[in-house]
Amino acid sequence: MPRKKSPPDFEKTLAELEALVEKMEQGDMSLEESLKSFERGIQLTRSCQQALQAAEQKVEQLLEDHGEPEAFDNPDAG
Template identity: 45%
Template structure:
């Protein structure tokens, strides 16, 4: 989990895309699909958090 906290937006997005591609595979087992889905959700949340922080900073700077 510490690894996910230190990821940049680009790294988290890349891993999210990899999770999505894995889920599209016809050769994936249910267990692997669930693990990939859970990881994808974590990477999505990381991306969302980074974007929300950036949005807040932009709003602060726009008011100045």
């Protein structure tokens, strides 16, 4: 049975996307390279969005299961 592909690491994906954008902004790419990079950027953006949505759903589920967190009193503040 094939193993399920694990989701890419959010921070690595975001770093790759940022590097790609920086490279594209330099303007030294051919049209074909730019199109390939743009396509890869769309894939990376979607991956990041999915990871953020999954994290948001997890937080919402935790809050639903355990209630809203209470604010902590900071005795050193004031």
